Amino acid sequence: MSTKTDKLEFISESLDQRKAEHRFRELVRIDPELQAAEVNKGGRRMLNFCSNDYLGLATHPEVISKSREYLEKFGAGSTSSRLVSGNFSIHEELEADLAKTFGTEAAILFNTGFQANATILSTLADRNSFILADRNVHNSLLQGAVLSRADLQRYHHNDYNHLEELLKKAQQESYNRILIVSETVFSMDGDRTDVEHLIFLAKKYDALLFSDDAHALGVLGEKGLGLNYGKVGIDISLGTFGKAFGSFGAFVACSKQMKDYLINFCAGFIYTTALPPTVIGALSASLKLIPSMDKERTHILNLTQYFKNEIEELGFETGSSNSQIIPVIVEGEEQTIALSGELERDGILATAIRPPTVSSGSSRIRITITAKHKKDQIDQLVRAFRKGKS
Ligand SMILES: Cc1ncc(COP(=O)(O)O)c(C=O)c1O
Numbered sequence: 001m002s003t004k005t006d007k008l009e010f011i012s013e014s015l016d017q018r019k020a021e022h023r024f025r026e027l028v029r030i031d032p033e034l035q036a037a038e039v040n041k042g043g044r045r046m047l048n049f050c051s052n053d054y055l056g057l058a059t060h061p062e063v064i065s066k067s068r069e070y071l072e073k074f075g076a077g078s079t080s081s082r083l084v085s086g087n088f089s090i091h092e093e094l095e096a097d098l099a100k101t102f103g104t105e106a107a108i109l110f111n112t113g114f115q116a117n118a119t120i121l122s123t124l125a126d127r128n129s130f131i132l133a134d135r136n137v138h139n140s141l142l143q144g145a146v147l148s149r150a151d152l153q154r155y156h157h158n159d160y161n162h163l164e165e166l167l168k169k170a171q172q173e174s175y176n177r178i179l180i181v182s183e184t185v186f187s188m189d190g191d192r193t194d195v196e197h198l199i200f201l202a203k204k205y206d207a208l209l210f211s212d213d214a215h216a217l218g219v220l221g222e223k224g225l226g227l228n229y230g231k232v233g234i235d236i237s238l239g240t241f242g243k244a245f246g247s248f249g250a251f252v253a254c255s256k257q258m259k260d261y262l263i264n265f266c267a268g269f270i271y272t273t274a275l276p277p278t279v280i281g282a283l284s285a286s287l288k289l290i291p292s293m294d295k296e297r298t299h300i301l302n303l304t305q306y307f308k309n310e311i312e313e314l315g316f317e318t319g320s321s322n323s324q325i326i327p328v329i330v331e332g333e334e335q336t337i338a339l340s341g342e343l344e345r346d347g348i349l350a351t352a353i354r355p356p357t358v359s360s361g362s363s364r365i366r367i368t369i370t371a372k373h374k375k376d377q378i379d380q381l382v383r384a385f386r387k388g389k390s
Pocket of ligand 1 (some may be wrong): 111113116117138140183187202212214215240241242249250257
């Protein structure tokens with residue numbers, strides 16, 4: 001009897017299973033409308049409530065102009081990795097400006113937040129280490145933990161007693177090092193970590209602290225510099241540029257010694273082409289603009305509060321959200337898809353987030369509020385939820 005099977009059978013089986021579970025992911029073509037919080041989907045203008053471009057910098061004239069200037073001066077590509085011939089003066093200048101702005105000894109650029117998280121964790125930890133990550137951290141951090149081959153334990157979300165219990169136990173073992181990993185604003189729930197508490201525990205148990213500030217940057221903290229800003233005791237303070245910075249890439253604010261270590265040992269820094277000049281230009285303009293955008297930040301927070309009040313009045317739960325990311329919890333997967341479809345018919349683009357991205361029974365429509373939204377657009381969104389609910 002032949003045991004030969006189709007070598008690609010596992011692919012068609014997995015895809016079929018995804019379809020049967022109504023969890024098949026597909027790309028949807030969306031083009032931005034440059035001047036507004038709107039997008040063009042299939043020729044139809046829709047209000048966008050799923051963008052991470054919190055300050056509208058992706059289409060800011062100064063950002064575009066600086067990006068164009070760097071393109072013309074330095075070319076379309078950086079030609080190689082930073083350690084070969086891709087370390088231009090503009091990369092070094094941006095890193096120096098980041099360190100100065102964030103008040104750290106040094107800063108180092110990465111090509112994406114995903115790449116940074118997945119490869120920094122696996123540079124700092126090895127098979128003799130212990131990683132303690134919040135239950136809700138981003139997938140990129142889990143990838144990094146798995147890649148490191150360290151023991152990984154996820155502590156209950158934002159539960160510092162549980163974390164301390166695990167730290168105490170870990171101290172009895174012979175780990176070479178212990179790492180605490182968290183986000184400051186959680187990407188799917190919009191709630192916050194108590195960074196000071198993590199710093200306290202990291203100090204008490206001599207653990208390294210990795211704090212991902214992706215969703216706070218630009219929006220929260222003094223001058224919009226995030227929730228890690230000004231806090232001493234964070235070993236890796238990670239920021240991403242694809243969200244409030246309006247462009248692409250990531251950085252770590254850290255000590256000079258940590259930067260040297262990453263340059264020497266972090267594969268995700270060493271073996272990849274440096275960010276292109278267009279991106280560096282956009283980022284240097286965004287970095288100058290962000291501290292001065294308090295008006296935009298106040299607008300975001302006001303609209304967020306307004307939306308939360310209205311949606312909770314309709315009987316929806318928004319969990320512990322305490323930021324511009326607001327999960328409107330629907331629970332059932334099918335109801336969530338149906339509601340997302342209803343919103344779409346009403347001209348609202350808002351993503352349904354379902355397992356495996358969030359735990360089962362907590363499917364939601366994830367709403368993000370940006371500086372480009374206007375109050376009447378929030379009213380339109382609330383009306384659409386009211387209609388979708390009935
Ligand atoms: C908390 C968090 N960290 C890291 C990332 C990855 O960043 P990037 O989009 O730059 O790869 C994301 C993006 O979804 C995120 O939400």
